[in-house]
Amino acid sequence: MATTTISTEPKWWSGGKSPFNVEYGKLMMWYFLMSDAFTFGAFLIAYGTVRFASNGWPDPNEVFQSFPGLGSGLPLLFVSLMTFILIVSSVTMVLAVKAGHERNKAAVIKYLVWTIVGGIAFLACQAWEWTHLHHEGAWWGSNPFPNADGSAATANFSNFFFTITGFHGFHVLSGVVINIVMLIMTMNNVFEKKGHYLMIEKAGLYWHFVDLVWVFVFTCFYLI
Template identity: 75%
Template sequence: MADSVAAHTGKRSPWSGGYSPFKVEYGKLMMWFFLLSDSFTFGALLISYGTTRFATMGWPDPNKVFNKYPLGGDGNSPLVFVSIMTFILIISSVTMVLAVQSGKEMNKKAVVKYLILTIIGGLAFLSCQAWEWTHLFHEGAWWGRNPFPNADGTLSSPNFTNFFFTITGFHGFHVFSGVIINIIMLIMTLCNTFEKRGHYLMIEKAGLYWHFVDLVWVFVFTCFYLI
Protein backbone atom coordinates (compact mmCIF):
# COMPACT_ATOMS: atom_id res chain seq x y z
CA MET A 1 0.00 0.00 0.00
CA ALA A 2 2.85 2.34 0.83
CA ASP A 3 4.34 1.70 -2.62
CA SER A 4 1.05 2.47 -4.34
CA VAL A 5 0.70 5.73 -2.44
CA ALA A 6 4.22 6.71 -3.43
CA ALA A 7 3.51 5.81 -7.06
CA HIS A 8 0.39 8.00 -7.25
CA THR A 9 1.66 10.96 -5.29
CA GLY A 10 5.30 10.91 -6.26
CA LYS A 11 6.19 11.26 -2.60
CA ARG A 12 7.65 8.81 -0.14
CA SER A 13 5.03 7.36 2.19
CA PRO A 14 5.65 8.19 5.85
CA TRP A 15 5.06 4.51 6.61
CA SER A 16 7.90 3.34 4.38
CA GLY A 17 11.54 3.26 5.38
CA GLY A 18 10.84 3.10 9.12
CA TYR A 19 9.23 6.51 9.55
CA SER A 20 6.15 7.33 11.61
CA PRO A 21 3.17 9.48 10.49
CA PHE A 22 4.78 12.28 12.54
CA LYS A 23 7.85 12.22 10.27
CA VAL A 24 9.96 10.87 13.13
CA GLU A 25 12.10 7.78 12.72
CA TYR A 26 10.44 4.85 14.47
CA GLY A 27 13.40 4.04 16.69
CA LYS A 28 13.52 7.62 17.98
CA LEU A 29 9.76 7.65 18.49
CA MET A 30 9.93 4.43 20.50
CA MET A 31 12.73 5.92 22.60
CA TRP A 32 10.50 8.89 23.40
CA PHE A 33 7.70 6.49 24.40
CA PHE A 34 10.10 4.59 26.65
CA LEU A 35 11.37 7.77 28.28
CA LEU A 36 7.80 8.94 28.82
CA SER A 37 6.88 5.71 30.58
CA ASP A 38 10.10 5.84 32.59
CA SER A 39 9.34 9.39 33.66
CA PHE A 40 6.04 8.13 35.11
CA THR A 41 7.99 5.68 37.27
CA PHE A 42 10.39 8.34 38.54
CA GLY A 43 7.48 10.75 38.97
CA ALA A 44 5.57 8.25 41.09
CA LEU A 45 8.61 7.64 43.30
CA LEU A 46 9.34 11.34 43.78
CA ILE A 47 5.69 12.22 44.40
CA SER A 48 5.49 9.44 46.96
CA TYR A 49 8.64 10.79 48.59
CA GLY A 50 7.33 14.36 48.61
CA THR A 51 3.98 13.29 50.05
CA THR A 52 5.68 11.38 52.86
CA ARG A 53 8.23 14.14 53.42
CA PHE A 54 5.72 16.93 53.93
CA ALA A 55 3.22 14.78 55.79
CA THR A 56 5.87 14.03 58.43
CA MET A 57 6.45 16.43 61.29
CA GLY A 58 10.24 15.89 61.41
CA TRP A 59 12.83 15.09 58.78
CA PRO A 60 16.67 14.86 58.75
CA ASP A 61 18.56 17.99 57.73
CA PRO A 62 20.40 17.25 54.42
CA ASN A 63 23.12 19.71 55.39
CA LYS A 64 24.04 17.39 58.24
CA VAL A 65 23.47 14.11 56.42
CA PHE A 66 25.45 14.90 53.25
CA ASN A 67 28.29 16.90 54.74
CA LYS A 68 31.35 14.77 54.06
CA TYR A 69 33.46 13.85 51.07
CA PRO A 70 36.54 11.67 50.40
CA LEU A 71 40.08 12.78 51.22
CA GLY A 72 39.53 15.32 53.92
CA GLY A 73 35.82 15.84 54.42
CA ASP A 74 35.54 17.34 57.89
CA GLY A 75 31.78 17.39 58.24
CA ASN A 76 31.58 21.15 57.76
CA SER A 77 31.15 21.18 53.99
CA PRO A 78 27.50 20.44 53.28
CA LEU A 79 26.58 19.41 49.75
CA VAL A 80 30.10 19.83 48.37
CA PHE A 81 30.40 16.22 47.27
CA VAL A 82 26.96 15.97 45.66
CA SER A 83 27.62 19.26 43.87
CA ILE A 84 30.73 17.68 42.35
CA MET A 85 28.65 14.67 41.32
CA THR A 86 26.08 16.94 39.68
CA PHE A 87 28.77 18.90 37.85
CA ILE A 88 30.26 15.66 36.50
CA LEU A 89 26.89 14.53 35.18
CA ILE A 90 26.19 17.91 33.56
CA ILE A 91 29.57 17.88 31.81
CA SER A 92 28.88 14.35 30.55
CA SER A 93 25.63 15.64 29.08
CA VAL A 94 27.57 18.33 27.22
CA THR A 95 30.00 15.77 25.78
CA MET A 96 27.01 13.66 24.71
CA VAL A 97 25.60 16.65 22.84
CA LEU A 98 28.94 17.05 21.09
CA ALA A 99 28.98 13.34 20.20
CA VAL A 100 25.51 13.62 18.64
CA GLN A 101 26.49 16.75 16.71
CA SER A 102 29.68 15.07 15.48
CA GLY A 103 27.59 12.14 14.30
CA LYS A 104 25.39 14.45 12.27
CA GLU A 105 28.57 15.80 10.69
CA MET A 106 29.77 12.22 10.01
CA ASN A 107 32.90 12.96 12.04
CA LYS A 108 33.84 9.53 13.35
CA LYS A 109 36.96 10.67 15.20
CA ALA A 110 35.05 13.30 17.15
CA VAL A 111 32.22 10.87 17.94
CA VAL A 112 34.73 8.43 19.43
CA LYS A 113 36.38 11.17 21.50
CA TYR A 114 33.16 12.55 22.96
CA LEU A 115 31.67 9.13 23.61
CA ILE A 116 34.77 8.17 25.59
CA LEU A 117 34.49 11.39 27.62
CA THR A 118 30.80 10.71 28.25
CA ILE A 119 31.55 7.18 29.41
CA ILE A 120 34.29 8.46 31.74
CA GLY A 121 31.83 11.00 33.16
CA GLY A 122 29.23 8.30 33.78
CA LEU A 123 31.75 6.02 35.48
CA ALA A 124 32.99 8.92 37.62
CA PHE A 125 29.44 9.68 38.73
CA LEU A 126 28.81 6.03 39.60
CA SER A 127 32.07 5.92 41.55
CA CYS A 128 31.01 8.97 43.55
CA GLN A 129 27.63 7.42 44.25
CA ALA A 130 29.29 4.17 45.34
CA TRP A 131 31.45 6.11 47.80
CA GLU A 132 28.43 7.98 49.15
CA TRP A 133 26.44 4.78 49.65
CA THR A 134 29.41 3.13 51.36
CA HIS A 135 29.91 6.12 53.64
CA LEU A 136 26.23 6.22 54.62
CA PHE A 137 26.23 2.47 55.22
CA HIS A 138 29.17 2.86 57.61
CA GLU A 139 27.23 5.63 59.34
CA GLY A 140 24.48 3.07 59.97
CA ALA A 141 22.10 4.08 57.18
CA TRP A 142 20.41 1.46 55.01
CA TRP A 143 16.96 0.28 54.07
CA GLY A 144 15.04 0.09 57.34
CA ARG A 145 17.77 1.94 59.30
CA ASN A 146 18.07 5.69 59.76
CA PRO A 147 20.73 6.90 62.22
CA PHE A 148 20.15 10.59 61.45
CA PRO A 149 17.90 12.54 63.83
CA ASN A 150 15.30 14.97 62.59
CA ALA A 151 16.26 18.61 62.17
CA ASP A 152 14.50 19.37 65.47
CA GLY A 153 16.49 16.70 67.30
CA THR A 154 13.69 14.16 67.55
CA LEU A 155 14.03 10.52 66.55
CA SER A 156 13.46 9.99 62.83
CA SER A 157 11.79 7.16 60.96
CA PRO A 158 13.51 5.02 58.29
CA ASN A 159 11.36 6.63 55.58
CA PHE A 160 14.19 8.98 54.67
CA THR A 161 16.77 6.24 54.04
CA ASN A 162 14.22 3.92 52.41
CA PHE A 163 13.34 6.56 49.82
CA PHE A 164 16.93 7.74 49.42
CA PHE A 165 18.45 4.36 48.62
CA THR A 166 15.50 3.30 46.46
CA ILE A 167 15.35 6.41 44.30
CA THR A 168 19.07 7.12 44.01
CA GLY A 169 19.67 3.41 43.42
CA PHE A 170 17.06 3.37 40.65
CA HIS A 171 18.67 6.43 39.09
CA GLY A 172 22.13 4.91 39.47
CA PHE A 173 20.91 1.83 37.61
CA HIS A 174 19.83 4.10 34.76
CA VAL A 175 23.23 5.78 34.70
CA PHE A 176 24.89 2.35 34.62
CA SER A 177 22.59 1.31 31.75
CA GLY A 178 23.46 4.52 29.92
CA VAL A 179 27.18 3.81 30.29
CA ILE A 180 26.68 0.32 28.85
CA ILE A 181 24.67 1.75 25.96
CA ASN A 182 27.38 4.31 25.24
CA ILE A 183 30.05 1.62 25.34
CA ILE A 184 28.06 -0.33 22.75
CA MET A 185 27.74 2.85 20.66
CA LEU A 186 31.51 3.35 20.93
CA ILE A 187 32.23 -0.20 19.78
CA MET A 188 29.84 0.15 16.85
CA THR A 189 31.50 3.45 15.91
CA LEU A 190 34.97 1.91 16.01
CA CYS A 191 33.70 -0.96 13.84
CA ASN A 192 32.47 1.55 11.24
CA THR A 193 28.88 0.34 11.64
CA PHE A 194 27.44 3.82 11.33
CA GLU A 195 29.77 4.78 8.51
CA LYS A 196 28.41 1.84 6.51
CA ARG A 197 24.84 2.87 7.30
CA GLY A 198 25.54 6.44 6.29
CA HIS A 199 24.21 7.97 9.50
CA TYR A 200 24.75 8.06 13.28
CA LEU A 201 21.09 8.05 14.25
CA MET A 202 21.62 5.51 17.04
CA ILE A 203 24.01 7.93 18.74
CA GLU A 204 21.16 10.44 18.85
CA LYS A 205 18.85 7.86 20.46
CA ALA A 206 21.49 7.05 23.06
CA GLY A 207 21.84 10.78 23.64
CA LEU A 208 18.12 11.11 24.37
CA TYR A 209 18.42 8.45 27.06
CA TRP A 210 21.51 10.06 28.58
CA HIS A 211 19.91 13.52 28.71
CA PHE A 212 16.85 12.01 30.37
CA VAL A 213 19.04 10.48 33.07
CA ASP A 214 20.70 13.86 33.64
CA LEU A 215 17.34 15.63 33.83
CA VAL A 216 15.99 13.16 36.38
CA TRP A 217 19.05 13.77 38.56
CA VAL A 218 18.09 17.46 38.79
CA PHE A 219 14.82 16.45 40.48
CA VAL A 220 16.52 13.85 42.68
CA PHE A 221 19.16 16.39 43.71
CA THR A 222 16.49 18.97 44.56
CA CYS A 223 14.29 16.60 46.56
CA PHE A 224 16.95 14.91 48.67
CA TYR A 225 19.83 17.35 48.95
CA LEU A 226 18.23 20.79 48.88
CA ILE A 227 14.75 20.53 50.44
Protein backbone atom coordinates in the same frame (compact mmCIF):
# COMPACT_ATOMS: atom_id res chain seq x y z
CA MET B 1 -17.33 12.99 -13.73
CA ALA B 2 -14.98 13.27 -10.78
CA THR B 3 -11.62 11.63 -11.10
CA THR B 4 -9.95 9.83 -8.25
CA THR B 5 -6.31 10.61 -7.62
CA ILE B 6 -4.29 7.77 -6.20
CA SER B 7 -1.40 9.05 -4.12
CA THR B 8 1.98 7.52 -4.75
CA GLU B 9 3.32 9.06 -1.54
CA PRO B 10 5.00 6.34 0.60
CA LYS B 11 3.14 5.46 3.74
CA TRP B 12 4.83 6.19 7.09
CA TRP B 13 4.80 2.53 8.08
CA SER B 14 6.60 1.48 4.92
CA GLY B 15 9.03 4.38 4.75
CA GLY B 16 10.50 4.07 8.24
CA LYS B 17 8.90 7.33 9.37
CA SER B 18 6.39 7.89 12.14
CA PRO B 19 3.13 9.80 11.53
CA PHE B 20 4.89 12.75 13.26
CA ASN B 21 7.61 12.80 10.57
CA VAL B 22 10.17 11.55 13.08
CA GLU B 23 12.48 8.60 12.51
CA TYR B 24 10.77 5.51 13.93
CA GLY B 25 13.53 4.51 16.34
CA LYS B 26 13.73 8.03 17.76
CA LEU B 27 9.96 8.07 18.29
CA MET B 28 10.14 4.78 20.17
CA MET B 29 12.93 6.19 22.35
CA TRP B 30 10.71 9.16 23.20
CA TYR B 31 7.86 6.80 24.13
CA PHE B 32 10.22 4.84 26.37
CA LEU B 33 11.53 8.00 28.04
CA MET B 34 7.98 9.21 28.67
CA SER B 35 7.06 5.94 30.38
CA ASP B 36 10.27 6.05 32.40
CA ALA B 37 9.53 9.64 33.40
CA PHE B 38 6.18 8.47 34.81
CA THR B 39 8.03 5.90 36.93
CA PHE B 40 10.45 8.47 38.32
CA GLY B 41 7.57 10.87 38.80
CA ALA B 42 5.65 8.30 40.83
CA PHE B 43 8.69 7.71 43.05
CA LEU B 44 9.26 11.42 43.65
CA ILE B 45 5.58 12.17 44.24
CA ALA B 46 5.43 9.35 46.81
CA TYR B 47 8.57 10.73 48.44
CA GLY B 48 7.15 14.26 48.59
CA THR B 49 3.84 13.03 49.96
CA VAL B 50 5.46 11.06 52.77
CA ARG B 51 7.96 13.77 53.57
CA PHE B 52 5.51 16.64 53.87
CA ALA B 53 3.04 14.46 55.74
CA SER B 54 5.71 13.75 58.35
CA ASN B 55 6.24 15.91 61.42
CA GLY B 56 10.00 16.04 60.90
CA TRP B 57 12.70 15.13 58.41
CA PRO B 58 16.53 14.91 58.54
CA ASP B 59 18.46 18.02 57.50
CA PRO B 60 20.37 17.26 54.25
CA ASN B 61 23.12 19.66 55.35
CA GLU B 62 23.77 17.37 58.29
CA VAL B 63 23.39 14.09 56.41
CA PHE B 64 25.44 14.91 53.31
CA GLN B 65 28.39 16.80 54.74
CA SER B 66 31.32 14.46 54.10
CA PHE B 67 33.90 14.59 51.33
CA PRO B 68 36.43 11.80 50.68
CA GLY B 69 39.85 12.85 51.93
CA LEU B 70 38.57 16.12 53.45
CA GLY B 71 36.40 14.77 56.25
CA SER B 72 33.05 16.17 57.38
CA GLY B 73 31.68 19.66 57.83
CA LEU B 74 31.34 20.32 54.08
CA PRO B 75 27.58 20.33 53.40
CA LEU B 76 26.57 19.22 49.90
CA LEU B 77 30.07 19.73 48.47
CA PHE B 78 30.46 16.12 47.35
CA VAL B 79 27.03 15.87 45.73
CA SER B 80 27.75 19.17 43.97
CA LEU B 81 30.82 17.52 42.48
CA MET B 82 28.67 14.57 41.37
CA THR B 83 26.21 16.94 39.73
CA PHE B 84 29.01 18.82 37.97
CA ILE B 85 30.41 15.54 36.60
CA LEU B 86 27.01 14.53 35.22
CA ILE B 87 26.42 17.95 33.63
CA VAL B 88 29.84 17.86 31.93
CA SER B 89 29.09 14.36 30.62
CA SER B 90 25.87 15.72 29.14
CA VAL B 91 27.89 18.39 27.31
CA THR B 92 30.29 15.80 25.89
CA MET B 93 27.27 13.74 24.77
CA VAL B 94 25.93 16.78 22.90
CA LEU B 95 29.30 17.14 21.20
CA ALA B 96 29.28 13.43 20.27
CA VAL B 97 25.84 13.80 18.66
CA LYS B 98 26.97 16.93 16.83
CA ALA B 99 30.05 15.10 15.57
CA GLY B 100 27.78 12.28 14.40
CA HIS B 101 25.70 14.70 12.35
CA GLU B 102 28.95 15.89 10.77
CA ARG B 103 30.05 12.27 10.27
CA ASN B 104 33.26 13.01 12.13
CA LYS B 105 34.16 9.55 13.40
CA ALA B 106 37.23 10.61 15.37
CA ALA B 107 35.29 13.29 17.27
CA VAL B 108 32.41 10.88 17.99
CA ILE B 109 34.88 8.42 19.52
CA LYS B 110 36.60 11.14 21.57
CA TYR B 111 33.42 12.59 23.04
CA LEU B 112 31.83 9.19 23.66
CA VAL B 113 34.93 8.18 25.64
CA TRP B 114 34.67 11.32 27.76
CA THR B 115 30.94 10.71 28.31
CA ILE B 116 31.66 7.15 29.45
CA VAL B 117 34.41 8.38 31.78
CA GLY B 118 31.96 10.91 33.26
CA GLY B 119 29.31 8.24 33.81
CA ILE B 120 31.79 5.90 35.49
CA ALA B 121 33.06 8.76 37.68
CA PHE B 122 29.50 9.56 38.76
CA LEU B 123 28.84 5.91 39.63
CA ALA B 124 32.09 5.76 41.60
CA CYS B 125 31.04 8.85 43.56
CA GLN B 126 27.64 7.34 44.27
CA ALA B 127 29.26 4.10 45.41
CA TRP B 128 31.42 6.06 47.87
CA GLU B 129 28.39 7.98 49.16
CA TRP B 130 26.37 4.81 49.67
CA THR B 131 29.30 3.11 51.41
CA HIS B 132 29.85 6.10 53.69
CA LEU B 133 26.17 6.32 54.65
CA HIS B 134 26.05 2.57 55.23
CA HIS B 135 29.03 2.81 57.60
CA GLU B 136 27.10 5.48 59.51
CA GLY B 137 24.20 3.05 59.90
CA ALA B 138 21.93 4.16 57.08
CA TRP B 139 20.33 1.49 54.90
CA TRP B 140 16.92 0.22 53.89
CA GLY B 141 14.98 -0.02 57.15
CA SER B 142 17.61 1.87 59.14
CA ASN B 143 18.04 5.63 59.57
CA PRO B 144 20.55 6.93 62.16
CA PHE B 145 19.97 10.61 61.35
CA PRO B 146 17.59 12.58 63.60
CA ASN B 147 15.05 15.04 62.27
CA ALA B 148 16.06 18.66 61.87
CA ASP B 149 14.22 19.50 65.11
CA GLY B 150 16.17 16.85 67.04
CA SER B 151 13.36 14.31 67.24
CA ALA B 152 13.85 10.68 66.23
CA ALA B 153 13.35 10.02 62.53
CA THR B 154 11.74 7.04 60.85
CA ALA B 155 13.37 4.87 58.20
CA ASN B 156 11.33 6.56 55.47
CA PHE B 157 14.21 8.90 54.65
CA SER B 158 16.76 6.16 54.01
CA ASN B 159 14.22 3.89 52.30
CA PHE B 160 13.35 6.56 49.75
CA PHE B 161 16.93 7.77 49.37
CA PHE B 162 18.46 4.39 48.55
CA THR B 163 15.53 3.32 46.37
CA ILE B 164 15.33 6.44 44.22
CA THR B 165 19.07 7.18 43.94
CA GLY B 166 19.66 3.47 43.31
CA PHE B 167 17.05 3.46 40.55
CA HIS B 168 18.70 6.50 39.00
CA GLY B 169 22.15 4.92 39.39
CA PHE B 170 20.89 1.87 37.50
CA HIS B 171 19.88 4.17 34.66
CA VAL B 172 23.32 5.79 34.65
CA LEU B 173 24.90 2.33 34.53
CA SER B 174 22.60 1.39 31.64
CA GLY B 175 23.57 4.59 29.85
CA VAL B 176 27.27 3.84 30.29
CA VAL B 177 26.76 0.35 28.82
CA ILE B 178 24.78 1.79 25.89
CA ASN B 179 27.50 4.35 25.22
CA ILE B 180 30.18 1.65 25.34
CA VAL B 181 28.20 -0.31 22.73
CA MET B 182 27.91 2.88 20.63
CA LEU B 183 31.67 3.41 20.96
CA ILE B 184 32.45 -0.13 19.81
CA MET B 185 30.06 0.22 16.86
CA THR B 186 31.64 3.54 15.90
CA MET B 187 35.16 2.11 16.06
CA ASN B 188 34.04 -0.80 13.87
CA ASN B 189 32.66 1.60 11.22
CA VAL B 190 29.09 0.34 11.64
CA PHE B 191 27.65 3.85 11.31
CA GLU B 192 29.98 4.79 8.48
CA LYS B 193 28.64 1.84 6.50
CA LYS B 194 25.05 2.85 7.30
CA GLY B 195 25.77 6.38 6.20
CA HIS B 196 24.40 8.02 9.38
CA TYR B 197 24.90 8.21 13.15
CA LEU B 198 21.26 8.20 14.25
CA MET B 199 21.98 5.62 16.95
CA ILE B 200 24.31 8.09 18.65
CA GLU B 201 21.48 10.61 18.75
CA LYS B 202 19.12 8.06 20.33
CA ALA B 203 21.73 7.17 22.94
CA GLY B 204 22.11 10.90 23.55
CA LEU B 205 18.39 11.27 24.24
CA TYR B 206 18.62 8.59 26.93
CA TRP B 207 21.72 10.15 28.49
CA HIS B 208 20.17 13.63 28.63
CA PHE B 209 17.07 12.13 30.23
CA VAL B 210 19.20 10.53 32.95
CA ASP B 211 20.90 13.89 33.57
CA LEU B 212 17.57 15.71 33.72
CA VAL B 213 16.13 13.25 36.22
CA TRP B 214 19.16 13.83 38.45
CA VAL B 215 18.22 17.52 38.68
CA PHE B 216 14.91 16.53 40.29
CA VAL B 217 16.53 13.90 42.54
CA PHE B 218 19.20 16.39 43.60
CA THR B 219 16.58 19.03 44.38
CA CYS B 220 14.28 16.72 46.35
CA PHE B 221 16.89 14.96 48.49
CA TYR B 222 19.78 17.39 48.84
CA LEU B 223 18.31 20.89 48.65
CA ILE B 224 14.79 20.84 50.10
